[in-house]
Amino acid sequence: EVQLVQSGAEVKKPGESLRISCQGSGFFFSSYWIGWVRQVPGKGLEWMGITFPRESNTKYSPAFEGRVTISVETTIDTLYLQWNSLKASDTAIYYCARRGLNYYGVDVWGQGTTVTVSS
C-alpha cells in the first residue's frame, strides 16, 4: 500500500526546537517530489516547501524560507521538517504530500501532524 506516515502530535513552548517526520512506503520514495503543507486550524492550506530526494533539490516558499528546514534521509525513505525556534504562530497541522508522478496534483497525503506551540 502506498502511504506516507507522519510522526505524532507535538506540544512545545515558544523558542524550542522541533523536527517532525514523514516516512513513505509502497513506492520509490526518491523518485517523487514530496513536500510540506501547513494548515492553521479552521484556515486554508499553504505550501511550505518541496523536495526531490533523488537530486537533493529543495524549494522553499518565501514565507517559510529561513524559518524551517526540509531534509530527507533516503536510506529510510523519510522526509523531515525542522524548526530551530518555534513561535506560537507555528501552531498548525502539518501534512506531508506527494506530488503525482505525471501530474502536479498531490495524490498521497500523510495523515497530518498537529503542532501546538504555547507557553
Add this chain to the structure above:
Amino acid sequence: ETVMTQSPVTLSVSPGERVTLSCRASQSVSRDVVWYQQKPGQTPRLLIYGASTRAFGIPARFSASGSGTEFTLTISSLQSEDLTVYYCQQYNNWPWTFGQGTKVEIK
C-alpha cells in the same frame, strides 16, 4: 506570488442542484490548476488536475474548466457527501498557492 481568490466563500445549496465554484488567479497560470475537496478532519482529496482532468476515481458529476486567470469547478448534481470545502491551487509558478476555499453547505 500568485494569489488565488475563490468565490463565493460560502455557497448554500440544495441536494440535486448544479453548483459552480470560481477561482481567479492574480496573474496567468495557463492551465496549471488543481482542485481539492477537504472534509472535516480529513486530508485533502485531489479532484481535478491540469484545470480539467478528473483524478482517478472521481465521479463524473465533478467537472472543471478554465485557463489563464479564470477557473471553475462544477458539480452537476450535488450529493450530500459533497457538502464540504473545496480549494483551488496553482502550480504554474513557485510557491504553489491555494485559494482560501469555498464551503458548500446545505441551504
